[in-house]
Every structure is written in C-alpha cells, then in structure tokens.
Amino acid sequence: MPDQVPSAPDPGPGPVPGPRERIVSGLLRPSRSQLVVGLLLAVLGFAAVTQVRITETDDTYSGLREQELIDILTALAGTRQRAEDEIAELEAVRDDLSDDTSARRAALEQAQADVDELSVLAGLVPVTGPGIRITIEEETGRVSLSSLLDTIQELRTVGAEAMQLNGAVRIVADTSFEETEGGFLVDGELVEAPYTLDVIGEPSVLASSLRFLLGPLAQLQEDGATVEVDERSSIDIESVHEPEDPDFSTPDPDE
Incomplete structure (x- = not known):
C-alpha cells in the first residue's frame, strides 16, 4: 500500500489590523467617500475664513460710538477743505503768474515797437x-x-x-x-x-x-x-x- 502524502495545513485567518494601520491605509488609499468629505470640509473652511475677514472689515467703524464717527467725518471734511484751499491758492498763483507774463509780454511788445519807431526816425534801418x-x-x-x-x-x-x-x-x-x-x-x-x-x-x-x-x-x-x-x-x-x-x-x- 502506497505511502500517503500528508496535506498542507490550513493557514487560517490572518492577523486583524489595528487602528493605526487602518488610518495609514486610509490616508494612502482614500476611498471616494473620503475624497468627497475632504473637499466639502475645504470649501467650508475657505468660506468661514472669508466671512471672518469681511466681518472684521465691516466692523472697522461699526464698533465706534456716534461721537467718534462724527469726529472722523469732521476730520475728513477738514482735510477736504484744506485741499480745496490749497488748490484755490495754487490757482491764484497760476493766475498771477499768467497776468505777470501777459503784462511782461505787452511791455516787451511796446518796447520793441518803440525801438522800431526810433530806428526809423534815426535812419538806422x-x-x-x-x-x-x-x-x-x-x-x-x-x-x-x-x-x-x-x-x-x-x-x-x-x-x-x-x-x-x-x-x-x-x-x-x-x-x-x-x-x-x-x-x-x-x-x-x-x-x-x-x-x-x-x-x-x-x-x-x-x-x-x-x-x-x-x-x-x-x-x-x-x-x-x-x-x-x-x-x-x-x-x-x-x-x-x-x-x-x-x-x-x-x-x-x-x-
């Protein structure tokens, strides 16, 4: 009677992965549902940051008292008035210079006319x-x-x-x-x-x-x-x- 070859033993179930191994596996090979959740979280985070910035900008003057707002408006009005006064002063200087230039030009033209007349009378030309x-x-x-x-x-x-x-x-x-x-x-x-x-x-x-x-x-x-x-x-x-x-x-x- 021939000898019987013994069969290989059944390996049985492998070791069960722990929590750390499951997290690493999820990060390296994310499922479709994980990708969707991550994208939604990123969008929500960006929206939250934007809203905070807008709120901070809008709150620049919202937290001020009425008198403080009046003071700011008064200061702005004073700055505008000073700018308008400076513009008016510069325009006045420009007009004065223009008048002086016109007067100087008229004087030069009259002087040249006198020179021409005297040159004729003196027989020089x-x-x-x-x-x-x-x-x-x-x-x-x-x-x-x-x-x-x-x-x-x-x-x-x-x-x-x-x-x-x-x-x-x-x-x-x-x-x-x-x-x-x-x-x-x-x-x-x-x-x-x-x-x-x-x-x-x-x-x-x-x-x-x-x-x-x-x-x-x-x-x-x-x-x-x-x-x-x-x-x-x-x-x-x-x-x-x-x-x-x-x-x-x-x-x-x-x-």
Missing part, C-alpha cells in the same frame, strides 16, 4: 511805404542851401517819417549840410543836381506842404529850379545813417 518823390532840376540858377533846408524842414513838420537824398544819403535830425562847388556836402558826401528827394509819409499831406504861398516850392522856383512832385503808393529807402559814438556821454545804468 531801410524802410518802405507810401510817400512822394521830389525831383529838383537847376534850370536858370542854382538851388540855395536855405531853400533845400526849408523844404526838408517843412516835410518834417507835416510828419515825414523817412527821407533820402539822391538815393544815397539818409536824412535825419543831425544830418549836416554844407554848400560847396557843384552841389552840397550832406554828411560829408557830395550831392549834385538834379536832386531827388524821396519822402515816406502821407502822400497828399506831404505834397500839400510844399505848395502853399511862398512855401518851399515857390522858393525853389525863385532860385531858378523846376520842381516835380510825384505821389506814390510805395517808396523804398535803402540808405541808412551811421550813428557816431558820443565823445562824452554814456548811458545811465540806473535808467
């Missing part, structure tokens, strides 16, 4: 404008110095702004005249007949100033000259007067 051209030819006699000077002076009296003789010499207040052989020395420059006097001003007024009885025109004709007066809408005076430096006087630095 070329000019153009309406006026007359006087042509004087010696026919039967020589033009006298007094007749020429009377003509120039009469034109100045009625408002001549600029004068030029023979297209070369600018006539101004201190222009010198000297009678010489063959003509006149005007500021040291020889000017010979025929004489052409260009004058800028109101044409009709300038022309009328020469034609009155015993006036400049009559004197020139009495000297033996023929005179032609031509009114023009535009006359160019290109010559300029070279001013001489004063020998003794200097500008006052305080003026």
Whole structure:
C-alpha cells in the first residue's frame, strides 16, 4: 500500500489590523467617500475664513460710538477743505503768474515797437511805404542851401517819417549840410543836381506842404529850379545813417 502524502495545513485567518494601520491605509488609499468629505470640509473652511475677514472689515467703524464717527467725518471734511484751499491758492498763483507774463509780454511788445519807431526816425534801418518823390532840376540858377533846408524842414513838420537824398544819403535830425562847388556836402558826401528827394509819409499831406504861398516850392522856383512832385503808393529807402559814438556821454545804468 502506497505511502500517503500528508496535506498542507490550513493557514487560517490572518492577523486583524489595528487602528493605526487602518488610518495609514486610509490616508494612502482614500476611498471616494473620503475624497468627497475632504473637499466639502475645504470649501467650508475657505468660506468661514472669508466671512471672518469681511466681518472684521465691516466692523472697522461699526464698533465706534456716534461721537467718534462724527469726529472722523469732521476730520475728513477738514482735510477736504484744506485741499480745496490749497488748490484755490495754487490757482491764484497760476493766475498771477499768467497776468505777470501777459503784462511782461505787452511791455516787451511796446518796447520793441518803440525801438522800431526810433530806428526809423534815426535812419538806422531801410524802410518802405507810401510817400512822394521830389525831383529838383537847376534850370536858370542854382538851388540855395536855405531853400533845400526849408523844404526838408517843412516835410518834417507835416510828419515825414523817412527821407533820402539822391538815393544815397539818409536824412535825419543831425544830418549836416554844407554848400560847396557843384552841389552840397550832406554828411560829408557830395550831392549834385538834379536832386531827388524821396519822402515816406502821407502822400497828399506831404505834397500839400510844399505848395502853399511862398512855401518851399515857390522858393525853389525863385532860385531858378523846376520842381516835380510825384505821389506814390510805395517808396523804398535803402540808405541808412551811421550813428557816431558820443565823445562824452554814456548811458545811465540806473535808467
């Protein structure tokens, strides 16, 4: 009879896991229900923190007494008023500066206008404008110095702004005249007949100033000259007067 092989013993039930092992197993391999519960707890926690923060913010002034709130509002109103006052002050300064700038600009413009006018009268710059051209030819006699000077002076009296003789010499207040052989020395420059006097001003007024009885025109004709007066809408005076430096006087630095 053959030998019988003994069967393997039944291992029986394994050891039962303790509480710690169950917690570790749950953390490492959470079930679906555990995940849902954890997510709900996280949402509730975030909502609770947010509500606390909002409550703290809303409670910033809610815990204050009425007088304290009034004091805060009064302080805010005072701060606003000070800001408005500063803005008004700055705007006033701006307006003052604007007024000063406008006044300064007007003064500069007036000063420039005065300089331009004086430059024309002093013969320092070329000019153009309406006026007359006087042509004087010696026919039967020589033009006298007094007749020429009377003509120039009469034109100045009625408002001549600029004068030029023979297209070369600018006539101004201190222009010198000297009678010489063959003509006149005007500021040291020889000017010979025929004489052409260009004058800028109101044409009709300038022309009328020469034609009155015993006036400049009559004197020139009495000297033996023929005179032609031509009114023009535009006359160019290109010559300029070279001013001489004063020998003794200097500008006052305080003026």
